[in-house]
Amino acid sequence: MTDIINRPDASDGDEREARKEAVRQGIELLFFAYRDFTAEPDAILAEYGFGRAHHRVVHFVGRHPHMTVGELLGILRITKQSLNRVLGQLVRQGFIMQQRGAQDRRQRLLLLTERGRELEERLSAPQRARVGAAYKKAGAAAVEGFRKVLLGIIADEDDRRRFAPPRPPRR
Amino acid sequence: MTDIINRPDASDGDEREARKEAVRQGIELLFFAYRDFTAEPDAILAEYGFGRAHHRVVHFVGRHPHMTVGELLGILRITKQSLNRVLGQLVRQGFIMQQRGAQDRRQRLLLLTERGRELEERLSAPQRARVGAAYKKAGAAAVEGFRKVLLGIIADEDDRRRFAPPRPPRR
DNA sequence: CCGGATAAGTCAATATGACTGACATAATTA
């Protein structure tokens, strides 16, 4: 269960050190990848006078239409005061619409407008290109590993549940 | 006339859609993983009145002792004014030492003090635990895939070069 | 050896994204 690698001639100390170094490299890889992964959308956002927070809102509302403000707060893990400035700008400038909830009329269900979809498309394009190219280059097996490790890093069980296998076997 | 319904082997259109969805999931996975990956150190940093920027500096100086200020700026991709506030605090509070460069005396080579090493250890412990557990759970093949994909996401060739294979064949 | 380039540091002003705390409103639910 613990055998990461089968090495007959390494001592436990070396083994542990090598593993520790591998983990530290993983940490650093995450930093670099995230840094570059956000750089291109950030440049586009600047045109609109928006920041990374706006991207996150547009992304999640795009992927989960009719989500509530509370759900969005739970995903982003920020306060409603922080969200409100960003969300308010997006609503006032016509990127996001709010609909009264049908069952619970206190809820404001969030939706992208046409303009919002265009923005989402522009912002995600460089990220999709970057990640898509990395996927293609690394191959399907590597992508499976990438997903597995990232899922292991995510703390919250509910958040992990968002990620069903990419192609669930139908029937 | 693309028949959506009854198809054992997917058409190109479906194939493309599935791939696009897989890439979008990857983007989201990166967001969630990075969010959780930074949450625990952030709480520790708050005890010191520090922020994430201090963590990054302590991390890179710890991993690359005697690095110059310019190298650090290149890695972090921030302005020297931004770095200076953070670095200055760390130096003044005894977490980082600066040594004059031997060849080039304009350089201030950066080093962790004992206190700095302790801080680095505290900050990295939860990250190492989280990433280490994810590695262990996912297995060696998955880790290889994780590394491959993240390397593909990193834009800069010089940055990619930092990541030699975790166990280079000695001899 | 002089002058330009480079490494580092600094001052000032500004923007963004986050926080805490307090409070308001409307709607749901017990």
Next chain:
DNA sequence: TAATTATGTCAGTCATATTGACTTATCCGG
């Protein structure tokens, strides 16, 4: 009806980042 919940808002603060201008010390090429 009363408590709770979903959302929104006002006010103040902090950390991180920016641009732009400038200084000091040092290096290096002509």
